[in-house]
Amino acid sequence: MPEKPLNECPRELRPLFTKGSEASQRENYEYAIDLFCQVLAREPGLIDVRRALRKAQAGKSAAGGSGFFKKVLSSAGSSPQMAKAQFALRSNPAEALALAEQVLGSDANNAMAHRVVVEAATTLAMPQTAVMSLEILTHLSPKDKNVAIQFSRLLADTGDARRAEGLLAAFANSHPNDQEVSQALKDVSAKRTMSEGGYGALASGEGSYRDILHNEKEAVSLEQEKRVQKTEDVTGRLIEEYEARIKAEPKNLKLYRDLAELYTQKKQFDKALSYYAQIKASEMGGDASLDQAIAQTTVRKLDHHIEQLNPNADDHAEEVARLSAEKMAFQIGECQKRVEKFPTDLGIRFEMGQLYFQSGKIGEAIKEFQRSRDNPHRRIASMNLLAQCFAKRKMFDLAAENLQEAIKEKQVFDDEKKDLVYQLGVVLENMGKKPEAIEQFKLIYKLDASYRDVEARVDAFYAGQ
Template identity: 45%
Template sequence: MHSFYPLSAPARWQESRPASYPNPDSSRPLIRWPSWCEGEPGANETCKKLLTTVRSRWCMRTCRWMGPTLASASLGWRSAANAETSRETGCRAVPPGRTMPEKALNEVAPHCREQFEKGMAAVKRQNFDYAIEILGGLLQLEPALYPAREALRVTQYKRIKEGRGFLSKMLGKASVSPMLARAQMLARRKPHEALVAAEQVLNADPNNFSAHRVLAEAAMEADLPRTALLSLEIVFKQNSGDRKTALLLADACAAAGQIGRAEKIYADVLKANPNDPDLQQALKNLSARRTMSEGGYDKFANGESSFRDALRDKEGARVLEQEGRVMRTEDTTREAVARLTAQLETDPGNVQTLRSLAESHAQLKEFRKALDCLKRIKESDAGADPTLDKRIVETTLQEMDQQIAELDADAVDFEDRQARLLNERQAVELEAARDLADRYPTDLQLRFELGQLLFKAGRISDAIAAFQKSQNNPHRRVASLGYLGQCFSRRGLHDVAVRTLEKAIGEKSSFDDEKKELIFQLGLALEAMGRKADAIEQFKQIYEVDIGFRDVAARVDAFYEDQLQ
């Protein structure tokens, strides 16, 4: 699917106007062809093709007004055909990602807004089949209309939840498979057609993760990152341990401007794959992109300012180069500290300068100065930020780690002092996590992190309470259930642990390390109940795919040795 815009037209086309042409705000197709198309090579056929499918933009070469998008599914044009059409019509085909940024309702034609209102009215009447038909048709005309995409997704789930809709009964797995295969085939070549096919699958089965993944890939290809995020959130909720899904979600977040979240996802994946150079480079690129965006240096890229504005002189270029480096030398970091300190004298309330100065002090291991900068931000209007609170805690812990590392290992009381500082560190970290979770009760990620710390500290009852809340976070549900199973086992409630772990395993589709750990813990719980035969079946599942995981090899080998005796 391509959009077009006019390049140039002969003067006679400018002077003459067809007797009948499509109104920009009309949804009715043209039925009378312009007389001045006669005699132009290929003009008649091209004019008919275009005017029967478009609604609101004018093409100078054939009929001037053309719609915002062409329904390539009905035209069946390929790239070569698009190029030919471009030569015939004098219109330039523009890649979808360039011309179809996601739109709000006020950015589309009035008849599209009317269709959207009709769809929402049908949802209110609980006429979900009709609502899906209207919203789906609207998205074929305006694939970038995000409110319609979001409303369609909600409606699909409502219809399934209410047990309504004959389509979901008629379209089983066998009947949606061809549509899914078509979407997969078109995702790269014709992403907008792939979006239509994927939505048809989701109309029948909104929980079809394969369709969501294909839709997300097609949306990213069409430069519709929010559309991709809508589906990736659903997939990631059920399969947070899958690397491919996580990386695709991170890319979508970055494309949608959510750089901080993208960095966090990449960092989480990097923890599981610390030696992956591609992940390391991607994380560095994201960090550099965030720095460029926050500093305003990216504005000249989209024409909002000139390169001269961003780099006033050679000294400015040197400063920008220093700030863009992820790993800076001590000398350049100290230069940055001096420059940022000077900036604060003229603009003491600049939050971004304070953040940069805090990071520079932290790189120099001057944690007390870094904390002073962060606390100044906390006292400002920008202080109500959980990420800032977490950064303060992280810097405090870094300072304590430095104190532990600087202890004299040859001192007589080394072990006592080290144990005391470690206990203090654990207490500070736990108290800070509890404070954050209490101050931001709706942030279930903070509740999950608190549960982890409580579990590590052996405070099992408190950990159970934390994980029972954090399981409502779709991104941490499976992990929370896994921890709950281990907590119940430690309390001796092995039967409860088994049920909880089985529930967590049932929500995992891929056999990744997270699922292996869940199965391993289930085996331990069954073993503690005396169900050794059932336990060994769990260990054998892991043994079949990963003999090196934990001590499953020793457990399985010991079981068979006992069988031989």
């Protein structure tokens, strides 16, 4: 069962993938998992869909917490499914794979399910699927030698011999006398040399020394491509290469996206947006991440225009204000479209509230934050900003109530809780309750005296006694 890219997905299944991607982006992981599983039930080899599924499974598990009792209940509930999956491995590995995915939909870090995935995927000749689960298994059991060796060998087989060599080298450092690890490292190193240099083709009679030189140049190109910080000359050369490749591969949408990102790096935003527009006009134009990329590029374009303004010009302040207003108007308009498209998406409602708050539309922001606080992932932040909205309208009693409720729900005293406590202190101060206010600032001072102006506030209080 060969693995294949997303552009080979049957037309009738593409809307399911698009809806699943949008649901995942909105953190509606349950729905996303269901949609991705529907696609994979028809086309198990679609590796990009399986990657999206794995990401949604991880998101759902992270959102649901990882307490001891939750793990126990999850393990108990998945036991019958795991028994079926292990039994199916012998006669129907495709069914075993599907059953294991059901378990991972409830527990993304179920080691037994990932082992079934690896075994089923190996039998079905789906190496990239096996690699994904082996990578998770290495994180779950970093000292498991057999998993490390299997993962590294499969990485090398799927073309990532350099990473495989690095993993085994690190493992060998902590196991210097382990002959099995040492031999696996030698094998992987040899495979990397053969694959990157083109010597495998030469030995089989299918290549030439000219091919070797070409492949070495290409390997350097790929390495440069993967660097996080691309210099201007490398970026320019990659653009030239991709522009030339597009003529030969006009339907390769990944090239269009890569070019858009490269032009964005070079701050040639109009060219970047033109490539995004071509993807938007294609059959993959419904991808929610594409709309987000277009919006982010447009915002970066406006930011760049502001940066390019002459600070010594007489109209500098007016131009900054004009472009900033244009940027805010674009962000609000773009977000409003998404609110209309997904009216029940509370994550977008939160984003809409933030934009209204930043633009001074406090009444509109209040309504959005009152909705978004029902999103468990945005609840605390929504209550904080809602309180700040009330404070701006001098409704200090309502602001204090929201902050006190948020503080009660926030268990960990991290930066978010510090902000809640600080805001409550400011609100209480505005209400004339200075003793209660200073108690809030002292709570922060005991843990982090450098936070904002807490030290100055506390020092002033004690100096005045």
